[in-house]
Amino acid sequence: NHSKRIIYFLMLVLLVLVSSCKTSKIDKTSEITMAPNIVFIYLDDLGYGDLSSYGAKGLSTPNIDKLASGGVKFTNGYATSATCTPSRYALMTGVYPWRNKDAKILPGSAPLLIAENQVTIPKMLKEKGYHTGIVGKWHLGLGNGEVDWNKPITPGPNQVGFDYSYIMAATQDRVPTVYIDNGSVVGLDPNDPIEVNYDQNFPGQKTGKDNPELLTMKWHHGHNSSIVNGIPRIGYMKGGEKAKWNDLEMSDHFLAKAQNYVKEHKDKPFFLYYAMQQPHVPRTPNPRFVGTSKLGPRGDVIVEADWTIGEFIKTLEKEGVLENTLIVLTSDNGPVLNDGYYDKAVEKNGAHSPTGGLRGGKYSLFEGGTRVPFITYWKGKITPKVSDALVCQLDLLSSIASLVNAKTTENDSQNILSSFLGTSKTGRENLILEASTRTAFREGDWIMIPPYQGPEINKEVNIELGNSNDFSLYNIKEDHGQKINLASTMPQKLKEMIATFEKIRGK
Numbered sequence: 304n305h306s307k308r309i310i311y312f313l314m315l316v317l318l319v320l321v322s323s324c325k326t327s328k329i330d331k332t333s334e335i336t337m338a339p340n341i342v343f344i345y346l347d348d349l350g351y352g353d354l355s356s357y358g359a360k361g362l363s364t365p366n367i368d369k370l371a372s373g374g375v376k377f378t379n380g381y382a383t384s385a386t387c388t389p390s391r392y393a394l395m396t397g398v399y400p401w402r403n404k405d406a407k408i409l410p411g412s413a414p415l416l417i418a419e420n421q422v423t424i425p426k427m428l429k430e431k432g433y434h435t436g437i438v439g440k441w442h443l444g445l446g447n448g449e450v451d452w453n454k455p456i457t458p459g460p461n462q463v464g465f466d467y468s469y470i471m472a473a474t475q476d477r478v479p480t481v482y483i484d485n486g487s488v489v490g491l492d493p494n495d496p497i498e499v500n501y502d503q504n505f506p507g508q509k510t511g512k513d514n515p516e517l518l519t520m521k522w523h524h525g526h527n528s529s530i531v532n533g534i535p536r537i538g539y540m541k542g543g544e545k546a547k548w549n550d551l552e553m554s555d556h557f558l559a560k561a562q563n564y565v566k567e568h569k570d571k572p573f574f575l576y577y578a579m580q581q582p583h584v585p586r587t588p589n590p591r592f593v594g595t596s597k598l599g600p601r602g603d604v605i606v607e608a609d610w611t612i613g614e615f616i617k618t619l620e621k622e623g624v625l626e627n628t629l630i631v632l633t634s635d636n637g638p639v640l641n642d643g644y645y646d647k648a649v650e651k652n653g654a655h656s657p658t659g660g661l662r663g664g665k666y667s668l669f670e671g672g673t674r675v676p677f678i679t680y681w682k683g684k685i686t687p688k689v690s691d692a693l694v695c696q697l698d699l700l701s702s703i704a705s706l707v708n709a710k711t712t713e714n715d716s717q718n719i720l721s722s723f724l725g726t727s728k729t730g731r732e733n734l735i736l737e738a739s740t741r742t743a744f745r746e747g748d749w750i751m752i753p754p755y756q757g758p759e760i761n762k763e764v765n766i767e768l769g770n771s772n773d774f775s776l777y778n779i780k781e782d783h784g785q786k787i788n789l790a791s792t793m794p795q796k797l798k799e800m801i802a803t804f805e806k807i808r809g810k
């Protein structure tokens with residue numbers, strides 16, 4: 304009897320142990336799958352071929368390559384658009400930017416493009432208990448019209464989902480050339496107020512156009528208004544002397560903010576949108592990085608960005624959150640060599656192909672405009688692989704919603720979480736690509752570009768835009784560089800492509 308009791312007791316203990324073990328396992332996985340930290344590392348104008356893991360020549364990006372080889376490296380990853388503002392709009396909202404007529408490259412004085420009642424990734428994550436932050440380039444407009452840069456600037460990122468924001472308003476080549484911390488210009492002296500104007504100069508202010516003797520970087524086209532740190536910019540700015548950023552320190556500056564953000568928020572799920580400025584113009588590598596590539600400043604700032612990302616990853620590791628963080632690294636649009644300054648990007652390019660052999664580049668409706676490096680990395684969770692799945696930044700909203708179990712109504716943004724995590728080979732079926740409001744259509748291995756009026760080439764930047772009097776049809780699997788137009792030899796395929804495109808896009 305006594306030994307029977309002991310056996311019963313032991314069995315009970317075993318049962319309790321087994322079941323507690325089981326539940327703790329479930330809890331653990333649900334913890335991991337439900338609320339990982341999410342980090343977007345978003346580069347500016349980084350082309351499909353600009354990383355060594357994507358075939359770059361004359362520069363090396365070991366830190367990003369480590370993410371690529373330890374995560375999913377996509378070969379068919381897209382920004383929605385061939386310029387910045389529309390791509391960022393789509394990334395944040397999951398809405399095709401051509402649905403919003405104002406989603407074009409914005410001046411630094413433009414009003415907020417995202418409606419305050421619109422769904423955004425940070426808003427959706429906030430509802431799930433995340434802390435949300437943005438560090439870096441915003442370029443989605445600020446305020447409701449006239450912005451007074453000397454008062455709290457609102458609405459902005461903090462009104463569309465971000466608990467924390469530390470940003471530059473537009474681009475590195477646009478005024479105001481100041482950092483904005485949760486809506487307030489950093490280091491602003493009230494006795495030296497800032498004024499910004501995109502139409503006319505302020506009396507007596509020097510400009511790149513009239514004062515070439517003051518310039519340390521020469522402008523090639525555009526970029527001849529106010530001079531800041533010897534660099535002529537787009538737009539006019541007056542005052543705010545002490546608040547002006549230091550271009551050479553920008554990468555270190557944003558890095559420190561991103562690192563601090565992780566340190567401060569590591570105990571709770573967080574979402575960080577880390578929007579880097581490289582390799583957009585003006586290319587101003589910190590002196591530590593000058594000459595680190597064979598490509599001049601454009602290559603040097605890519606190396607700088609890579610180092611910076613390495614430091615950031617080290618912080619995630621040191622703070623003990625790397626294994627619970629999903630990292631998405633990609634770029635807002637394709638590459639450009641000369642985007643308005645003489646900086647030797649063209650002369651020193653050598654055998655490097657910034658688009659990785661894709662046709663066109665930034666501003667183009669050809670693939671070089673929108674197909675970009677795209678990497679997802681989640682240590683211990685994502686199995687390394689190269690994926691050919693068709694994925695777009697547009698889909699991050701619905702896919703992340705699915706990851707964190709949030710409600711979303713799928714519209715333009717599709718839930719392709721399994722593709723992003725590398726467990727499915729099929730991404731979306733088709734995608735509308737956009738370049739300066741013109742649109743093209745990809746489905747399967749095919750791309751159709753409708754006829755558009757306008758120059759074939761933007762001569763200033765020397766990029767083919769994708770304008771043509773006739774329809775174009777390419778099989779990009781067999782014809783990586785979109786050289787062979789099959790529109791007239793495959794009329795049935797063309798017809799089908801046009802029909803599906805028009806159904807989505809509207810006539």
Ligand code: NG6
Pocket residue numbers: 347348386387388408442474476524525526537583584636642643
């Ligand atoms: C263009 C600028 C270009 C760049 C671009 C925006 C001129 C002539 N060109 O208007 O230099 O700033 O806007 O780039 O001003 S983006 O990546 O933010 O879309």
Ligand code: CA
Pocket residue numbers: 347348386387583635636
């Ligand atoms: Ca860009």
